[in-house]
Amino acid sequence: MAKRIEAVGVTAYYGAFKAIDGISMVIEPKSVTALIGPSGCGKSTFLRSINRMHEVLPGARVEGKLTIDSQDIYARDVDVTAVRRTIGMVFQRPNPFPTMSIYDNVVAGLRLGGVRRKSLLDDACEKALRAANLWNEVHTRLNRPGAGLSGGQQQRLCIARAIAVEPQVVLMDEPCSALDPISTLAIEDLISELKNQYTIIIVTHNMQQAARVSDRTAFFSIDKTGDPGRLIEYAETAKIFTNPSVKKTEDYITGRFG
Amino acid sequence: MTSMTTIPTSSSAPLTNALRSRRLPVWALVAIGVAAAVLAVLLFKVAGLMDGGWVLTLVGAVLIFLIGLSVISSVVEGRRAARNRVATSLIYSAFVLALVPLVSVVITLLNKGRTRLDGTFFNNSMRNITAFDSGGGAYHAIVGTLEQAGIATLITVPLGVAGAIYIVEYGRGRLANTIRFFVDVMTGIPSIVAGLFILAFWVLIVSPHLSSTHQPFNSGFAAALALFVLMLPTVTRSTEEMLRLVPASLREGSFALGIAKWKTIMRIVIPTALPGIVTGIMLAVARAAGETAPVLLVAGGTPNRNFNPFEGNQESLSVYIYDQAAAATKYGPPRAWTAALTLVALVLLLTVVAKLLSRRTKLNQK
Numbered sequence: 224m225a226k227r228i229e230a231v232g233v234t235a236y237y238g239a240f241k242a243i244d245g246i247s248m249v250i251e252p253k254s255v256t257a258l259i260g261p262s263g264c265g266k267s268t269f270l271r272s273i274n275r276m277h278e279v280l281p282g283a284r285v286e287g288k289l290t291i292d293s294q295d296i297y298a299r300d301v302d303v304t305a306v307r308r309t310i311g312m313v314f315q316r317p318n319p320f321p322t323m324s325i326y327d328n329v330v331a332g333l334r335l336g337g338v339r340r341k342s343l344l345d346d347a348c349e350k351a352l353r354a355a356n357l358w359n360e361v362h363t364r365l366n367r368p369g370a371g372l373s374g375g376q377q378q379r380l381c382i383a384r385a386i387a388v389e390p391q392v393v394l395m396d397e398p399c400s401a402l403d404p405i406s407t408l409a410i411e412d413l414i415s416e417l418k419n420q421y422t423i424i425i426v427t428h429n430m431q432q433a434a435r436v437s438d439r440t441a442f443f444s445i446d447k448t449g450d451p452g453r454l455i456e457y458a459e460t461a462k463i464f465t466n467p468s469v470k471k472t473e474d475y476i477t478g479r480f481g
Numbered sequence: 482m483t484s485m486t487t488i489p490t491s492s493s494a495p496l497t498n499a500l501r502s503r504r505l506p507v508w509a510l511v512a513i514g515v516a517a518a519v520l521a522v523l524l525f526k527v528a529g530l531m532d533g534g535w536v537l538t539l540v541g542a543v544l545i546f547l548i549g550l551s552v553i554s555s556v557v558e559g560r561r562a563a564r565n566r567v568a569t570s571l572i573y574s575a576f577v578l579a580l581v582p583l584v585s586v587v588i589t590l591l592n593k594g595r596t597r598l599d600g601t602f603f604n605n606s607m608r609n610i611t612a613f614d615s616g617g618g619a620y621h622a623i624v625g626t627l628e629q630a631g632i633a634t635l636i637t638v639p640l641g642v643a644g645a646i647y648i649v650e651y652g653r654g655r656l657a658n659t660i661r662f663f664v665d666v667m668t669g670i671p672s673i674v675a676g677l678f679i680l681a682f683w684v685l686i687v688s689p690h691l692s693s694t695h696q697p698f699n700s701g702f703a704a705a706l707a708l709f710v711l712m713l714p715t716v717t718r719s720t721e722e723m724l725r726l727v728p729a730s731l732r733e734g735s736f737a738l739g740i741a742k743w744k745t746i747m748r749i750v751i752p753t754a755l756p757g758i759v760t761g762i763m764l765a766v767a768r769a770a771g772e773t774a775p776v777l778l779v780a781g782g783t784p785n786r787n788f789n790p791f792e793g794n795q796e797s798l799s800v801y802i803y804d805q806a807a808a809a810t811k812y813g814p815p816r817a818w819t820a821a822l823t824l825v826a827l828v829l830l831l832t833v834v835a836k837l838l839s840r841r842t843k844l845n846q847k
C-alpha cells in the first residue's frame with residue numbers, strides 16, 4: 224500500500240531563483256519522516272515538489288528525479304491529478320472549502336473526482352473522519368459548514384479530506400503551527416496512528432515535535448540568504464537528536480542558530 | 482511571583498482611577514442638541530438672520546451643536562475625548578447627508594408615481610393614445626425592457642464570467658494584460674457610442690441580410706446588443722475582482738486532492754466568489770435597464786406592443802419615460818413617473834431575487 228519515495232538530485236527554482244539544490248534522499252514506506260531546518264531553507268519547496276504542487280506557481284520548475292515505487296513522478300506521460308491523488312497534502316493553515324459542509328468537504332476529492340454513489344461517499348466520509356479522530360465530534364452535524372469548526376478541528380477536517388481519496392503518501396507542511404497545544408497533541412497522536420497505513424512526510428519548526436512523531440529526520444539548511452537550501456543530514460530521528468554527525472545539525476538542534 | 486500578585490490589591494485604587502475618566506451623560510448630549518436647535522431657530526427664523534430658510538437653520542443647528550459639543554466636552558472630558566466626539570458627529574452628519582438624495586428620490590418616486598399606478602397602466606400600451614389622452618400604459622415598455630435586458634444578460638454573463646476566468650486563472654503575460662487593458666477602456670465607453678456602434682454594425686450592415694426586403698431594420702435585439710457592449714466590461718471587471726479575492730490556499734487545497742483545474746474553478750472558486758459575482762452582474766443589469774440613448778437609436782421606440790425582439794421597433798421603460806416626460810400635458814408626466822417607479826421596483830426586485838438565489842442557502846441555516 225504505502226509507497227517508497229526516492230529523490231535524486233532534486234533542484235527547484237522560482238523563476239531564476241534556485242530554492243533547493245540537489246536534494247537526494249529515500250523515504251521509507253509506512254514511516255514518518257520529519258523535515259527540519261531554519262526558515263527559507265526550502266523544506267516547503269521540497270515537499271511541494273514531491274506531489275507536483277511546486278509547478279502550480281508561475282515560473283516554478285523542478286529538475287532532478289523523483290520516483291514513487293520507482294515510477295517517475297515527473298515523467299512526460301504522468302497524469303498530475305493522479306500523482307496528487309496518490310500523494311495527498313495538508314497545509315500550514317487549515318483550508319476547508321468555505322461553501323461546503325463538513326460532509327462535502329470530506330468527500331470533495333471523491334465527488335469531484337467522479338464518484339457519485341451516495342452510499343460510497345457516506346462510507347468514505349465516516350471512514351476518513353474516524354481515521355482523523357474527528358468523527359465523534361462532528362457526526363451529528365455533518366451538514367454544517369466546515370469553516371464553523373475550531374482551528375484544530377478544521378485541520379483534522381483537512382486531514383480527513385486528504386485521506387478520504389485514499390492516498391498512499393501524506394505530506395504535511397507545518398500542520399500544527401497555527402494550532403494551540405491541545406490541538407497539536409491531537410494531530411500528533413493522529414500522525415502516529417496514520418503511519419500504520421501511510422507514508423508521512425512532515426515539515427515542522429518544532430524540534431520536540433519532530434523528535435516525538437518521526438522515525439527519520441532530514442535536516443535542511445542554507446549558508447546565507449539567497450543561497451539554495453541543501454540537505455545537510457538525514458538519519459534516524461534518535462541519531463539526529465542525540466548524536467548528529469554534522470556540526471551544523473548539532474548547532475541547530477542545540478539552538479545555536481536558526 | 483508574590484510581588485506580582487500583590488500589586489493589584491495594594492494599588493487598585495490609583496490604577497482604576499487612572500483608567501477612568503469623566504464622561505458626558507446621554508442627557509447632556511440631548512440637551513446640547515435641543516439647545517442648538519432652539520438657538521438656530523431663534524437666530525435664523527425669529528431674528529431672520531441671513532433671510533433664514535429651513536436648510537440654513539438646519540445647517541446652523543448642526544454647526545452650533547458641533548461647537549457647543551466640542552467646548553463642553555473638552556471642559557468635562559478633556560481634549561482627546563472632545564476631538565473624538567466632534568469626529569463622530571461629523572461622520573454621522575456625512576452619513577445623513579449621503580442619505581438625503583437617496584431618500585428624496587424614493588419619496589418623490591412614490592409620491593408622483595402613485596397617480597397612475599393602476600391596472601390600466603400595466604395592461605395597456607400607448608396605441609392610439611396621444612399626449613392629450615388620459616389612460617394608456619407601459620405594458621409594451623415593460624415587456625421591451627425585460628426582453629432587451631434579459632437577452633443582453635444572457636449574452637453578457639457567460640462571456641463576461643468566462644473572460645474573467647481567463648484573465649485570473651489562465652491568462653499569463655502579454656495577451657492577458659492586453660485583454661485587461663481593453664476591458665478597462667471599454668468600461669469608459671459612453672452609452673451613445675455603444676448605440677452608434679450597433680447602429681452602424683448590426684442595423685445598417687447585418688440586418689439587411691436578415692430581412693426579405695433587404696432593408697435595414699430596428700429591433701429589440703439590436704438594443705440588447707448595445708446593452709451587451711455596455712455590460713460586458715462591468716461584469717468582467719467585477720467578476721475578475723471577486724475571483725482574485727478567493728484565497729490561493731483554496732485552489733491549492735483542491736489541486737492537492739487531485740482535482741483538475743477546470744473542476745476546481747467551477748466547483749470551488751466560482752461558488753466561493755458567487756455572491757460578489759452576482760452583485761456585479763446585478764449592477765450591470767440595473768445600469769442596462771436604465772439606458773435610454775442606445776435603445777432609442779437602434780430599437781427606435783414605439784407606442785405599440787411588439788413582443789418579438791428580433792423584428793421591428795420596440796419600446797423600453799427608459800424610452801417611455803423619455804417620451805412621456807417630454808410631453809407638456811397633464812397626462813404625460815404622471816405616466817413617466819409611474820414608469821420610473823416601475824423601473825426602479827423592477828431592478829430592486831431582480832436584485833433581491835438574485836441575492837436570495839446566490840446566498841449559500843444550504844450552509845446559512847442554523
Ligand SMILES: Nc1ncnc2c1ncn2[C@@H]1O[C@H](COP(=O)(O)OP(=O)(O)O)[C@@H](O)[C@H]1O
Pocket residue numbers: 237240242260261262263264265266267268269280449452
Ligand atoms: N512563491 C515563491 N516565489 C519566490 N520565491 C519563493 C516562493 N516561495 C518560497 N520562495 C523562496 O524559496 C526559498 C525556500 O522557501 P520555502 O521552501 O518556503 O522555505 P521553508 O519552508 O523551509 O521555510 C526561500 O528563499 C523563499 O524566499
Ligand SMILES: [Mg+2]
Pocket residue numbers: 266267268396
Ligand atoms: Mg515553509
